[in-house]
Amino acid sequence: MVNARIAAVDYFLPAGELTNEHLSVQFPEWTVDKIAAKTGIRTRHIANAAESEASLAVMAARALFDNNDIESSAIDFVLLCTQSSDLSSSAARTVQRQLGLRLGIAAIDINLGCSGYVYSLGLAKGLVESGVAKNVLLLTADTYSRYVNSADKSVRTLFGDGASASLIAAGAAESRHLYAFEYGTNGSGGNALIVPNGGRRPGQDIAPSSATDVRGLVSNGFDLFMDGPAIFNFTLSVVPTTVESILHKAGLGLDDVDLFVFHQANAFMLQHLRRKLGIPPERFFISLENSGNTVSSTIPIALSEAQKQGVLQPGMRVMLLGFGVGLSWGGLMVQW
């Protein structure tokens, strides 16, 4: 019996930044402190024209390999979670080539947003435990900054670019490492967070309020739209029930969980969820001040930060929970 685990995790943020100071110059009605208080974010990292989802993922993988003495030749499956706009080529295959990984391996791209890391962990666990792969390089990478219309402050203050890399491999056979998975999908709420332009189908088809003329924007070709109240209500409705389902499946109580690492959407919403769930602050990790909402990378970035800060220790029971665009959500327990 093979039990897959997260053997290592690391991340990469591009050098370019969008700070609250920059934003308050463009939107004078929002002061630096107001943005920080509303979002919990101080700065976001922004990819430049030469950077891509694939190049950020390559940098994250190199950090993972270098910091953990991982031989790249050990990788036998690449799973990249991204919502890239480049549909003509496989970003995972590009990463495989640029990292010089072995040729006889699979490299696949899956499309999911804020729940993507949880789903990818489930897929990687399946690959390892069914014997298809031994060492899965799990990557998340997104550059939502390209989708954000620079005049739309509601999303511009939140999203940042970034990538993460995790090694999923067999752990100790006698213990369960990744367990009590819960998944959820509600496509009828897919219009609450959408890139209305740049795809095959006009956004107005399912999300009339995403149209740029309705929003008073000059289109940049993508124009990421978020119905903030709808997303907030969705989160408040699915997160508590999913936490309960995971605990039930794992046979644990809330107090048995050493650390909660949720998708880092914004600090205001996270604190609201934490209080509603009755989780003490010391067991609820928040890490988005320096990176913002990096979509499927927020959970692995937070895990990596928690590890570096000594908050996350071997043997801890950790709950991961992702939720957002889709609408899609998922969570699990991790024995660290």
Add this chain to the structure above:
Amino acid sequence: MKGRISSVHCLHDGFGDTAGAGSASRYTSELAVQVAMKLFSDSNTKPTEIDYLILCTQTPDYLLPTTACLVQSQIGLRSSVGAIDLAGGVLSFVFALALAQGLISSDQARTVMIITADINAPSGSAAALLVVADPGRESADAFAFGSEIDAAVSLDTVLAASGLDWLAHQVVPIAHPGGHQPDQTSSTLPIALSDAVGEKRVSRGDKLVLVGNDLAGSWAGAMVTW
């Protein structure tokens, strides 16, 4: 627990394959809904039996949200399903089979629905199939992958990866790595499989070899027990 493919259904042309002109599929989600409904009615399966949906496409409706999520609500799947999109063209079907087997063998799902759907004007093609947990199944499906390798190597590699004395079995090649056909999509292999099943070229227990190779020189192969 291991999974087996329980049924496969396809639409050769989603644009023409409709009763009324008003119902023709213009977008991938519509094509996916159309083929999923065909599977439900032909296989007497209820949408609520599905635990996980994998949609293979190179032509999603939107950059985001994920097209599989849009399909979930339209075909009446439970809100507790997982739903993902998988890119990768002709190879994606083999990847989806490997992921479905992994989800089933690690007890994350019992019934996985795989849909392949692409809109390539002036036509669209789609297929849908179910991979279900089968307590009686012993031998695992085998998978092999590669890139920048002569496609002729891939078939041998799949057979070697299966660890099977395959000469002792009825092995049916579903799509030989023959030539680089520019019109290959995620539905190429499942449609070939559906045709082989429809023409009774395969029987339960046969070993099926599915190999797809793309224009970039990558390939993915599976040895599947039908």
